[in-house]
Amino acid sequence: MSAAAAAVARAARRYFSSRLHTTTTRLLHASDSQAAPREASGSFIHPAAVVHPDAAIGQGVSIGPFCTVGPSARVGDACQLHAGSHVVGDTELGEGCVVQTGAILGADIPGRTIIGENNVIGHYAVVGAKCQDLKYKDWTHTAGAVVVHQFCHIGSYSFLGGGSVVAQDVPRYMMVAGDRAELRGLNIEGLKRNGFSDQEEQEIELSESPAVSCMVESIRMSFVQGHRGICKFRSWNSS
Template sequence: MIQPLAYIHPEAKIAQNVVIEPFVTIHKDVEIGEGTWIGSNVTIMDGARIGKNCKIYPGAVISGEPQDLKFEGEVTTAEIGDNTTIRECVTINRGTKDRYKTVVGKNCLIQAYSHIAHDCFVGDNCIFSNSSTLAGHITVGDYVVLAGMVAVHQFCTIGSHAFVAGGTLVRKDVPPFIKAAREPIAYAGINSVGLRRRGFTSEQINEVQNIYRVLFVQNSNLSKAIDIIEAEYEATEVRDEILTFVRNSNRGIVKGFSQGKSSI
């Protein structure tokens, strides 16, 4: 169902059962999958690739040009996975020649006034609470939860199943399975509630807790902590995901308890 007060470029590719409310503007190079609902006053610009059964609420702008002075008009995309909900006034910019696309995965909830900048890759099943902001070139794993008004510095990485507390400024990489909070940002325990909800066993949760106790609580330097974990903990999918993340961190990971006390 397409309301007559909406503008849709004749070359946009819209599935037959998409609902488009009044005052929507859809540009030329746009694809929208079956069952998606587009609320009134949404603007969908060139490069948007929107999946099936998505919901996009009034005032959102999808695939706007990057707010990057290096952008030279290259052909790039902003891709939204199936079953993702984008609430009021969210802005998602398309990519630049760095990654050539911005991606938001499947089954995500991006709440009102959030911003996802150019060249961000967001995994599946993520929740961004109101006014969460990603600068450019950020990678977010699956099942990540950002509470309200989280701001993430460009080029940071947030690991899968992490939780970042409201109002946190993320200037360092956040490893998988943890909670991060405080100012400056620091380790605040493991995301045990989230892990239980997603079917992690008690043994796996205990393993995560023990590994991060070595990394963040025992005050070993990082390279020594990695050596201890490799020597004392059997190789598992969980252990290896943590170690791979820590080794590959470009910005450095968040600090532990004793190093990241609040300055307030």
């Protein structure tokens, strides 16, 4: 490259770098100059969030920047929507749920997505997109980048491992992982965190507790109410 061409290239880089800096600064100042964060019923809605006026927002809700809440969405009390998460379509989010960055709940197609109470939806998880009548129970934990198939039911206190593709129902108390997701055993850590004693955990494993009846009922209802069945147990001989 000649000296003249190199000089022109350097000048162009400086020019466009300056323009980019100016544009970025203007955008940041424009964001700062927007209306103050909206507060209604004790809830916080970041000014950069898009919340439809017809959406039902509970008390004590926190909605971060660049979130989307659609007109048919219902967000329960004390929910937290982290930056860039989306609740769209006919989606109901129970109380105390945490939706982490980039997660998508629901879709603008027929059918409902129902998320129970005190659930954690991990980063970039997709729940209910292109689904009909998907149901989450309470106290479930969905790790990051999980995809849940249409019509699935996710039982209470269950755990969906990161990156799983869940194509069948997940029974209560269970842990699943993989593509396609397979049962890996009890969600022991989740049970401990939610106040289950060691004795209760052993009783669940040994089928001597009322909790087991709930788990069995959860499995039975998967076959009564739908046609997908439950996730298969992982073969102990597989890696």
